[in-house]
Amino acid sequence: MKILVPCKRVSDPDNANKVKVQGDAVVAEGLEWKPNPFDDWAVEAALRLTENAAKNERVGEVVVLSIGPADAAQQIRQFLAMGAERGVLIAGDDAQLDSWVVARAMKAVVDKEQPDLVVMGKQSADAESGAVGPILAELLGWPMATQVQTIATEDGGKTFTIGREIDGGLIRLKVSAPAVVTVSDRIVRPDAVKNGVTPADHSYPESDSGRYASLKGIMQAKKKPIEQLQLSDLGVEPTLTGSYTDFAKPPERTGQTTFVESVEELVQKLHTEAKVI
């Protein structure tokens, strides 16, 4: 099975409150670039689908794709160190990208690579749009499953049984490959991914992120290939469908925190001061 995992680098999502705005630009100076955490989960899901975890053996191929400046190769390397086989980096500047440009570029790579599955995060932690997966699926004429929390296959990857999160519950789907899958954080739960190769009773460790790279993995990643491409190589015009203005920080919460001493004081304040109960 061959899986393409598109990944984005984002400014450190654990310090998103330190992002600044200047008119029509968002400035993340001083913040480290990190792989989008949603994509970290996607890489983990893709690795689980293409391995025999009991024997620590790879049985498929994971290709990591990113669109960004040259140093976005660092984030691709991190995923190669986790176990992905190779990378593709399309040169691009965030300001010249939107969901449409990205989806078109990905489609061109999919046409070339012919993966069985595209697995990606359900959204980026910065723009939070979540549109690329569905637009890509539509451009490819492929079925899609978004916000996926469980995925299982028993026929080598021709069909997938999928659980996707919906408001208030879960929808179960049966999807034929090739398909686009966007994952939620729950895809890294111990029993979220079953591929019919890893023994069914194998359970991954509890974690809220993808696997850590081993030292060996980090060494190997240095030798793994990352193909460099330009949008023009793929015949994609960087035509934006929209633009942002008036960036601003959300209104600060006014007032100080009042530390109350007792339940009685809390209830009294909520009743008479805040007037919310």
Place this chain on the structure above:
Amino acid sequence: MTDVLVVAELLEGKPKKATLVAVSFARQAAEGTSGAFDILVIGEGAGGAAGELTGFGARKVSTAEIAGGYVAEKYAATVAKVAKDGGYGVVAATATSNGRELVARVAGKLEAGYAGDIIGVEVKGGSLAYRRSMYAGNVRGTLTLSTPVHCVTLRQSEFDAAEPSGGSSPVEEVAVVQDEVASKIEFVSQEVVKSERPELTDADVVVAGGRALKSADNFINVLEPLVDALGAAMGASRAACDAGYVANDLQVGQTGKVVAPNLYIAVGISGAIQHLAGMKGSKTIVAINKDKEAPIAQVADYFLVADLFDVVPKLTEEVAKLKG
């Protein structure tokens, strides 16, 4: 002048409340540009559900009956055809899990720009622009789309559900368009948890619990009585959901639901940045936590430094007294 097409979302043959939120957006958007709005009811039971949406001022309510459970691949081609034939400038739905993927897929069909999970709409130079929240609630920006058609989903907590406006919109059935891709995906089943409590995204009061509750039983025995005394919706941190204490869909935060109630009570939640992204728009925030340095203090209006197991039962009693 921009006409808006609202795509209604059904649950077991009835319009979800989310649909009325989209109607409220459509009224604002259409009025702002002197346009009109229509509603498309699509899915199993569309014909029957249409009657519940005729009293909200839509120019018309269209129905497309599609048997079986929801998959976007069965709906998108019909939505796109209706949007194209009607010359709509905006296709909109509430940003539920289904709404998001369906409208984005429709954007793919219409070559439309997409504004996802918007928190507001404004008229700029005669056309619509969309306010969005990004970076886990730390940045807002206005998105202007340059495509002829805009595909939009809106954040439920930021728009009020539309009230009936009287009148009776005419209902018409539209033809369902078959899409080849629909044969590659099959709806198997759906599990939706029914709750008597208000929906998280439009509750006036939300009581949320964190990992400090330590077990599913404690959610039931300690937190739920407070939730019900307040007539609140129950929420949880990602850690509490991941630990299996409560159902996943109660998660508040960047990876879960974004809520903005009048009162948000965070019980044993330290307040990771991703959690704050989901609740810091609440009007009044109360934190109950042993650690007064917990990051939740950054957004809390009231902070009771205490062991939750000591104070939550007492709080439940006091609230019941007040309400009783």
